[in-house]
Amino acid sequence: MKSERLLSIMLLLQIHGQLPAGDLAERLEVSVRTVMRDVEALSAAGVPVYTVRGPHGGIALLPGYRTNVTGLTTDEARALFVLLSDHAHAELGLGQALGSALRKLMAALPAPHRPDADLASRRILIDPVRWRAGPARAATGPTTDLAVLQQAIFTDRRLRLRYRHGRDNRVRSYTLDPYGLVNKAGVWYLVADHRGEPALFRTDRSLSAALLDEPVQRRAGLELADVWESLRRHIDDIPAPLLVTVSVRRETLGRFLRIHEADLAGPPPADLSLGTGGQSERVTVELRFRSLGAAETLLAFGTDAEVLAPAELRQALARKAAEAAARYTDDSRRATDAT
Template sequence: MRSDRLLSIMLLLQTHGQLPAGTLAERLEVSVRTVMRDVEALSSAGVPVYTVRGPHGGIALLPGFRTDVTGLTTDEARALFVLLSGRAHAELGLGRAIGSALRKVMAALPASHRPDADLASRRVLIDPARWRGGPSQPAPDLAVLQEAVFGDRRLSLRYRHGGDSRPRSYTLDPYGLVNKAGVWYLVADHRGEPKLFRADRIASAEVTDQPVRRRDGLELAGLWDTLRRRIDDIPTPVPVTVSVRRDILVRFLRIHQADVSPSAPPAGAGGDAERVSVELRFRSLGAAEALLAFGPDVEVVEPAELRHALARRAAETAALYAEGR
């Protein structure tokens, strides 16, 4: 809509100062001619916008002009820059919307706070999709990790890997922190290779006096996506179709969110049936046997070999308790 584009032009100029018409056109995905027409419309509406001709020219607002369309306090605006990952917004079809929202929030911030807000958006990510695995431990004190991340310092870490009782020592170059459905992770380079460290397995951490050595052109969001895919992407997944009672569907999806097939239609969409079909994928048939924990509320429709395995497990369990010990 044109009204949204006019507002975006004002906010971009308010945030960045004078900008070439070509830059505005690229940012808004329109032609330079459209940008010039919009500038004329803003001027006619009383917005003090003007053009500067020449090789170093562009479009600008008169000094001192500001518009605050958000109604947010500075702290509220800062908080919004710790957002869901770009992947989550893209999957919801909100990629462009979040970009527009961030421009509005950034323009509302005092100039002195904009660098901090921008840094927050590049150093902390929130990813709501739950991973497979056991429950998380209580959240650790993240103060030392934050100090290294925001202070651009290397981090000395003693870390206990899963199944390993002895902590190992690392010197890391941190890129940022990710909250994955309530579990905090540190994304950092170790000897030039990206690694993921679960915060509740950190035995000790100390910020060094050495400046961080991040690789050029790499940001937290891109590294997180790479590391996440190493865990999420199953080379040869076992497809499983289940029938779930509608009244437990929300709880079921919360627990098995990471196992839902990405190509499956949205679960629960369509009808008032008592049971809903859900398409899942697991690393192995053994991993899929966890579905037995839901009892009759979740029925495996296919594959047949998984149905047989669950029937056998259920029979063994029933026989155990039938002995009356």
């Protein structure tokens, strides 16, 4: 819409001072002629915008001129306040700067949009750091429409959720008091209380969700960020006592590290190039796992990744490999199973 484009031109010129008409046209995905017409419209409306001729010319805004953040839709105001988690900003040394910036931005928002923006900042969280305890896992795409979950968290209503658990594949139903939604390294989670206890639900494992005509019953004094931090620590801070030494074929090392980066017990190998000359064909990598069962995923690499220690893990993998080999070589069992 033209009004949104005019506001975008003013904000871009406030930030950059002066921009070539071609740059503005490219940023706004319109023609240069459209940009010039918009500049004329801004000037006619009293905005001190002008053109500068010459090879270093462009469109400029009178120095010192500022405009309030107006023309925002409700969704745009909410989007501004869907933020990275606090600890991500703290790690960058930007915690105090973030708070200051939000206060200034909130003050600049038109009054009707402030409640929605504030609510979004307390109900939706983005945490870009993947789980320490395992490799990154892509979401399979939510089976429940996120809009239903958003409606529950923005209207403070209870939620009925049918959910398939990853640990045993069983489907259970829950009545939940939601705090909000968290995007953890690309995967959406619903954070909610179940019978007064905090719980975490991957949205791509939910089968259905329905709003209830009951107000939410959250624990007093707690916000999404508080409950999320508690749940995150419960998962991430469990010690991984099992130290595993693995010999990895150099040709497979890149893929191996992408999958097991979060399990590394130290820095990754410095040289990831393929073996040439005197280089060894295999590289030794140290990993940490929570248990023998968690470490058994290494068997997926076959002979490309050989566990050197501990001995009990080697024995467990040998048993599983033998069972798999027997399964695929026992023709009589295969015939029996087929019938």
